[in-house]
Amino acid sequence: MTASVLDCISLSYQPLWGKARSLTGLALFVQPLAEPPVPGPIDARALLETIGETLPADGPPLFVVPQSKALLLDTLAAVEPPPAPGAPGPRFATRGAATPTVVVPSFLLQDDSLVATGVRLGRDRGLKLVWQGSADAPPADDIRDGFHRYWLDLPPPWAAAALKDATRKAAVGQQIGPGRLPPGHIYGGIESRVLMEYCLDRCKALALAGWPGEDVVYSLRHQAMQPSHAVVMATLKAVESDRSAETVERILSEDPLLVYRFLVYANSPALGLRNPIESVRHGMMMLGIETIRTWLGQQVPYASREPALRPVNAQLVLRARLMDRLLDAGIEEALRREVSLCGLFSGLDLLLNEPLGVLLPRLRLSRRVQDATIMRTGPYGPSLEVALALESSDPSGVQALCAAHEMEPGRVNRALLDVLSEVDPDGPTI
Template identity: 45%
Template sequence: MVQSVLGSLVLGYRPLWNAARKLAGVQLYIHGQGTRQVDAAHLLRTVQELWSAGSPPLLLSPRSHRLLLDLLQHAPRGAPWIEVPRDALAQPAIREAAEKAHGRGLRLVWRGPYHSLPDADTARLFDNSLLQLSGQDALQALTAAATAGQTSPLIAGQMYEHVASRALLTLCLDRGGALAVAGWPMEDVLHDLRLQPLAPAHEVVHKLLKAIDADQSIDRLEHILGEDPLLAYRFLTYTNSAAMGLRTGVNSLRRGLVMMGYGSLSRWLMELLPHAATEPDLRPIRTAMVLRARLTEQLLQPGSSTELRGEVYLCGLLSQLDELLHEPLSTLLRRLPLSERIFNASVLRTGAYAPSLELACALELDDAARIDQLCEAHEMAIEDVNRALLRVLSELRD
């Protein structure tokens, strides 16, 4: 892989979620870095090399008209979806490129305000739309949907962003027939569920029990256990409790699995299963937290030991535990004999793991300046960061 293409970009991402609360795809923000020209054809080849049939669908969102034009001109049939903002179409060169791209079978996504849809001649160029909902749009849609006999005013089969509430989320995905929503209103969902105690996910507990029954490796059990931050935290809390009676503290998932053994683990999981969570709106939240953990681990310097990478993964996985359990993160982490490096990075934003965690958080936002700033401050090459991001996204499975 030629270094120049990933070294001349700043990337970020946003998951797209469907009505089943599963990953419908990933939006990839693409910013040019400085004045360097991005080789669009090379970028497309790089993505194609990394993506497989099992990778999630990809929506490329170039953040400059110049890069958008290059992508429209060079993308072959079968390339990822390309976002074309409404204002970009005012440029004749981009309009012409979009028409030619559509003509050769490229899948384009129109992005713009819900209240300002494209005319019929423009709409024919696009396979889909990413519609921006304003506060007024959301209020009108919710009001209309609440009126007896009224159908949802939203357009079925489209994607929506700026979905800031659980009520609007339900309207888009469950009543409005949306293809997907970009991002997830985590704060509002968790606030809506605040009166019920959150528990580990039923599907992950069940998956772990099946893996034990199949006598799968400890590596596989550790991987599954790390698919749910709440389950991982409850597991570490239990293995460090008086009930286990261990002489030394358990500071990692792997050590806990070794000390607990398959039989005890199975019995503990069976006790959890009847009370495990089945709320579908929690699934994207859990998946996003796992994705942050994977990025935090991958952003660690190459050559680190398996044990160290597991510790960094745990740092990313537990970094939003306060959002789930409504307690200060410092209090939650101090209950466990975890490495001081995890506490320092998650709570104080200092220490050896802080650069990886901070960058993993920054990549979740469309903020190239912040990512550039962190790379410079922590002496991390943007090419390495971009490669780690693309690798993690290409391996996502839901």
């Protein structure tokens, strides 16, 4: 088979989360393989066309982040500027996917006149470029106006000052003013819930790259973690509307806690089921619609409406779907559900503050699921490792794991693009 552009690169991604704690964009990091099957430069135009053939026009905005100078320059030359308001096109693929935004990492700009020239030419062509780097080292004055937005990482002194400002209380009867960070930009590396709220709510940031999941969960440590109210209600509505089993299963599986609670319930001695229930679909078949409707109704009063948990749950859902796509196409459906559970349950220890070695034995899951999720071993371990590495701004980790586990980079890249093409920012969790 002739090698395509996806066989010559490694991809990784980061979701961009907005003020509503919902998905507002996707960052796709692109790195050429150290030893590509076809020597020579990456065809940036072919790459953009391949991405456009997969990602829909009505999906989240796409930010492409090249990780090499040659690829960045070729991408700047290949991407078309966005259309003027009311004008048709341009589009960069047959499915009509919208023009992506090119992100220029600061490390590719350092002392490089070629990249600086490429940025100026891109600006002159109407490209809206994003500069990515540390907030205390902005681009040089002679190139600064070439960027539409910044993607800023806060160095420790900036983060400390922002945290101090975020925790300062206004005088009685006085409104707290806007934050000190510039509005309308992307912020990365935010590990604190207080800083997350400060950036999004007071500083009017465009988005956060990544999410401070650990600190969000820690901030809620004094209350019992509950499944998402939106997902519980969406699942209940699907059941009451007599939707297909596939639809009900997919909606229910958009919340890892809801799936965990369901499997604990389905395997409880009170139900007296003779055989272990190892998946949502199996449990639906054995329990029946009326029992499931009653159980869902019991979850509603306790379900969580905490918006800061949406990105935490959504990341686990994306991980589960990635693991599903990374499997061989001919694998049977029951095993697909197993491998999806590995991704979905890989963050239960964070959500429930208990080790996975304690949580998962409460379910009657196969040894394969427990080995992968707890120890990263067994037949599903490599897929989980790769899925975790894909959630990064550095595709080199994906490249190393593909080599270690003898996984084809092209197949991994296609799996990632297929999953991202299905992301619905208006869904219950994502």
